[in-house]
Amino acid sequence: MKSVDGPVLVTGSGGFIGGRVVEILHAFGGLPVRASLRRWSSAVRVGRLPVDIVLCDVTDPAQVREAVAGVRSIVHCAYGNEHVTVEGTRNILAAAQAEGVDRVVHLSTMEVYGDVEGEVSEEAPVRRSGWEYRDSKIDAEHLCWRYADGGLPVTVLRPTIVYGPFSRNWTVEFARRLAAGGSFPARDDAQGTCNLVYVDDLVGVIHRALHREEGVGEAFNVNGEERITWWSYLDALNEGLGLPPLEAGGRLARRTRSAAMAPVRMAARRTLDRFERPIMEVYRTSPTAKRFMRWAEAMIRGTPSTGEYQLFRRSVGFSTDKARARLGYRARFSSSEGIRLSTSWLRHHGFVGVPELQWEPR
Numbered sequence: 001m002k003s004v005d006g007p008v009l010v011t012g013s014g015g016f017i018g019g020r021v022v023e024i025l026h027a028f029g030g031l032p033v034r035a036s037l038r039r040w041s042s043a044v045r046v047g048r049l050p051v052d053i054v055l056c057d058v059t060d061p062a063q064v065r066e067a068v069a070g071v072r073s074i075v076h077c078a079y080g081n082e083h084v085t086v087e088g089t090r091n092i093l094a095a096a097q098a099e100g101v102d103r104v105v106h107l108s109t110m111e112v113y114g115d116v117e118g119e120v121s122e123e124a125p126v127r128r129s130g131w132e133y134r135d136s137k138i139d140a141e142h143l144c145w146r147y148a149d150g151g152l153p154v155t156v157l158r159p160t161i162v163y164g165p166f167s168r169n170w171t172v173e174f175a176r177r178l179a180a181g182g183s184f185p186a187r188d189d190a191q192g193t194c195n196l197v198y199v200d201d202l203v204g205v206i207h208r209a210l211h212r213e214e215g216v217g218e219a220f221n222v223n224g225e226e227r228i229t230w231w232s233y234l235d236a237l238n239e240g241l242g243l244p245p246l247e248a249g250g251r252l253a254r255r256t257r258s259a260a261m262a263p264v265r266m267a268a269r270r271t272l273d274r275f276e277r278p279i280m281e282v283y284r285t286s287p288t289a290k291r292f293m294r295w296a297e298a299m300i301r302g303t304p305s306t307g308e309y310q311l312f313r314r315s316v317g318f319s320t321d322k323a324r325a326r327l328g329y330r331a332r333f334s335s336s337e338g339i340r341l342s343t344s345w346l347r348h349h350g351f352v353g354v355p356e357l358q359w360e361p362r
Contacts, residue, residue: 008071008072009075010033013042017199022035025203034071058092064095065098073104073105074092085139101153106157108156121322156220159223178234183254185258191315192229192314193228193230193316194227195224205220261303262306
């Protein structure tokens with residue numbers, strides 16, 4: 001088995017991680033890159049690069065086969081709801097096997113381990129929980145191992161909290177919330193481990209997995225070097241944005257508000273899932289409804305959820321010893337440097353001084 005020496009397809013290139021994979025592989029990877037997008041409107045970021053861009057809905061087997069034709073490796077970053085994550089992965093793996101590609105690198109997540117604590121290695125079992133995202137990622141991994149048993153050279157990466165420029169969940173949304181005065185759990189409720197890995201460190205190990213035979217048929221945790229608390233991350237992000245100091249107290253009040261908002265959050269989610277089309281029509285046609293929906297969304301997103309409390313209190317670390325030994329992985333970005341780069345990007349793109357959290361139709 002040899003390392004790849006031809007074009008690499010990156011699925012989910014319109015997203016945070018996929019877009020950065022395309023940028024770095026194009027600039028430094030030494031391989032022609034084919035960027036796969038679900039829709040042309042998501043080509044804004046990678047469209048400025050002289051790379052091959054293809055339209056590919058990973059749930060469409062015909063589009064997947066066309067996107068995979070002629071490539072020698074695949075970095076599979078695309079995910080979505082259960083159908084997209086599971087069937088999309090199945091289609092990618094089937095097309096890769098038919099094409100005879102030299103390597104598939106599949107991006108999974110630390111969440112496959114469940115709500116564990118302590119130091120976690122790749123030997124730990126995966127645990128279903130009924131959470132669609134987690135369970136669908138487990139199902140996608142099972143598909144990877146099935147195709148690996150059939151001879152397809154697959155490597156699975158399980159990154160932790162991936163942050164940096166363009167990170168919606170862990171950088172942009174946190175910054176918007178901080179800038180708008182939204183609350184987080186109090187300092188005493190945010191002493192759990194924040195397993196940060198800067199996006200460029202993840203892309204670095206992806207590049208290594210493409211070229212190292214030692215990674216084939218294996219899963220690897222991808223984490224940063226430091227184990228800071230969630231409060232330390234929020235505080236550093238807040239300071240980097242030049243905002244007033246975070247209020248550390250008010251533990252009981254914050255918990256009470258979070259508990260009160262939980263049924264509102266659930267009702268809003270169910271209503272939107274069931275009546276999305278008429279709600280979107282009202283949002284577009286009624287200024288009053290639009291203002292109310294934005295206010296309601298700001299209240300919901302500006303209040304810590306019960307799941308956030310669980311995450312922020314959990315003391316867990318994800319060992320990268322295996323990635324070090326087999327892939328030569330070393331995280332190059334400290335949390336302070338990654339946060340500095342992230343906040344510089346956030347300030348440049350105007351995420352500071354936003355008067356309210358902006359809600360837009362999804």
